[in-house]
Amino acid sequence: MMSINIDHLSVDELVTLNHHIIERLKMLESLEAHKSMMQFHPGARVSFDSPSGERLSGTVMKFNRKTVTVVTDTSQRWNI
Secondary structure, three states, X not given: OOOOOOOOOOHHHHHHHHHHHHHHHHHHHXXXXXXXXXXXXXXXXXXXXOOOOOEEEEXXXXXXXXXXXXXXXXXXXXXX
């Protein structure tokens, strides 16, 4: 890992650096989410655990920006 000495940076420079770091982290997170979503396609059968712990099965309907819309076998719509 590369070592960066930030001791000499001013408050303004540190704030700017912080903003750049946050934007980079958001972009990496978005790429990872997109990569995960590409494992599926509309019409694919999937199963997942609901927040209550119940195992649900359904069909992928569409991709959203950050989620996948799944319609369960009981016709419930979930954004996962």
